[in-house]
Amino acid sequence: MRLLIGFDLLDRQIVDRDGVPVGKVDDVELSEDARTLTALLTGQSALGGRFGGVLGRWITAAAGGAEPRRIPYDLVAKVDSAVHLAIKRELLAPPALEKWLDDHLIGRIPGADNAES
Amino acid sequence: MKRLLAVTLGILTAIGGFVDIGDIVSTSEAGARFGLSHTWVLLVGIVGICVYAEMAGRVTAVSKRPVYDLIRERLGPRVALVNLLGAYAITLLTLAAEIGGVALALQLLSGAPYLLWVPAVALVLWLALWRVKFSTLERIFGLAGLSLVVLLIATFKLGPDFTQMTKIAPPPGENWPTYFFVAIALFASAMTPYEVFFFTSGGVEERWTPRDLTLSRVNVFLGFPLGGLLAFGFLATSAAVYEPLGMRVDTLGQAVLPAGLAFGQVGLGLVILGVFAATFGAAMETSLSAGYTVAQYFGWSWGKYLRPRQAARFHTVVLVSILLAVAALLTTIDPVQLTEYMLIFSAIVLPLTYLPILVIANDRGYLGDKVNGRLANTLGVIYLFVILAAAVAAVPIMILTGMGG
Structure with missing residues (x-):
């Protein structure tokens, strides 16, 4: 399948095999010879890098300086209105900000583990 | 019954757009000053939001992605960030106004000053969003908001001058710029962007699939006209009572009074219940939308269908937004006036929201054979020009008239 990186991949939503959001395709990683796509990069620092300038540094700083998460392109099952991964998102490292907020704020509020139905 | 309850998402979304606290007062004020001569604006607004909400709902049902996502x-991260900042500002201002609005409704019932009610309202709002199921919230507040139908019955009892409905001109003693300022404000409130964000995110929360295309359309074509009709109720009852007296409306108490004049305490009780439900519903709509837009821009996990720990960033944005809204209200700023400032941000956000929806609704990559037909595209393009014209005119007219004063 031919994909245009700029049109079909960048800024598209990545979801896991159950459709739960994982992140946006904030940037991509190419092989040394730039002929193949090796990984998707997601996280504010990847987005900040694409913005550049002061605004880019702010966006990166808002992520607490965490490195972008790297998702090997082999894990992509299908690309349509979203980028579907073949695995559950629990198998990937959690985003740093999500984990910090879970540990220090949201996870401490009673009822944080309750599913809706 | 289940089928019937399935349209409460559309009703709640529309009520949050058409009869939130700012609209209740400004629509009533429009009725008091200009009679029914703005009826056409409501009609134009209803058709416009129906056209775009139908597109957005279709995109969501088929692609399973909310439109903000x-x-x-389509716009790229930079332009989308401008949209995000504008949309978030509108949503936050409206959220603050709605919390204030619920507190004002409680003040009408209890007599205790509204500022005392603000923290309590915010706490109940947050608890509801934290613990109660999305569909339950939607049903309670969507249906309770329908008690505003009493206004439509009151309209016929009070009998405003219905001949003004066909006039597109200010009545004697009022000028054109102010007439247009009010028209733009009414139009912008009909098309507020958080309506489509909330509606389509709600569709995802309810797990719409392409089979729910009809459900989405029923929601749109029942919900939004109904919301518009309730707004007309405020316009018409105020026109009937205040216009002949030459009185102005600037408080919630004045806006609900005509129902009391028509049906005594029962009428007043029903309309206050309706205002309470509508403003609380709008507060839920805006606080969730604040979380939806930020989370969907960055690609975070979001939504009430996940456990809060699975969407910690989303829940943090909702919580922080509610706290910011309370902080804004505690400066004793007038909650009713807050939504008027929304117009400035609407000018930026409206075109940047509706253009991408029109583009995506024509993209076969997302929608296959469910792309826009000729009617949806014709109306979509016409409305895009109306939105642009309103956006360009909004700020100069606002300055010219001193916010419609």
Whole structure:
């Protein structure tokens, strides 16, 4: 399948095999010879890098300086209105900000583990 | 019954757009000053939001993605960030106004000053969003908001001058710029962007699939006209009572009074219940939308269908937004006036929201054979020009008239 990186991949939503959001395709990683796509990069620092300038540094700083998460392109099952991964998102490292907020704020509020139905 | 309850998402979304606290007062004020001569604006607004909400609902049902998710894909991260900042500002201002509005409704019932009610309202709001199921919230507040129908019955009892409905001109003693300022404000409130964000995110929360296309359309074509009709109720009852007296409306108490004049305490009780439900519903709509837009821009996990720990960033944005809204209200700023400032941000956000929806609704990559037909595209393009004209005119007219004064 031919994909245009700029049109079909960048800024598209990545979801896991159950459709739960994982992140946006904030940037991509190419092989040394730039002929193949090796990984998707997601996280504010990847987005900040694409913005550049002061605004880019702010966006990166808002992520607490965490490195972008790297998702090997082999894990992509299908690309349509979203980028579907073949695995559950629990198998990937959690985003740093999500984990910090879970540990220090949201996870401490009673009822944080309750599913809706 | 289940089928019937399935349209409460559309009703709640529309009520949050058409009869939130700012609209209740400004629509009543429009009735008091200009009679029914703005009826056409409500009609134009209802058709416009129906056209775009139908497109947005269709995109969501088929692609299973809420529209805000797709805006960044089409506009790119920079322009989408401008949209995000504007949309978030509108949503936050409206949220603050709605919390104030619920507190004002409680003040009408209890007599205790509204500022005392603000923290309590915010706490109940947050608890509801934290613990109660999305569909339950939607049903309670969507249906309770329908008690505003009493206004429509009151309209016929009070009998405003219905001949003004066909006039597109200010009545004697009022000028054109102010007439247009009010028209733009009414139009912008009908098309507020958080309506489509909330509606389509709600569709995802309810797990719409392409089979729910009809459900989405029924929601749109019942919900939004109904919301518009309730707004007309405020316009018409105020026109009937205040216009002949030459009185102005600037408080919630004045806006609900005509129902009391028509049906005594029962009428007043029903309309206050309706205002309470509508403003609380709008507060839920805006606080969730604040979380939806930020989370969907950055690609975070979001939504009430996940456990809060699985969407910690989303829940943090909702919580922080509610706290910011309370902080804004505690400065004793007038909650009713807050939504008027929304117009400035609407001018930026409206075109940047509706253009990508129109583009995506024509993209076969997302929608296959469910792309826009000729009617949806014709209306979509016409409305895009109306939105642009309103956006360009909004700020100069606002300055010219001193916010419609």
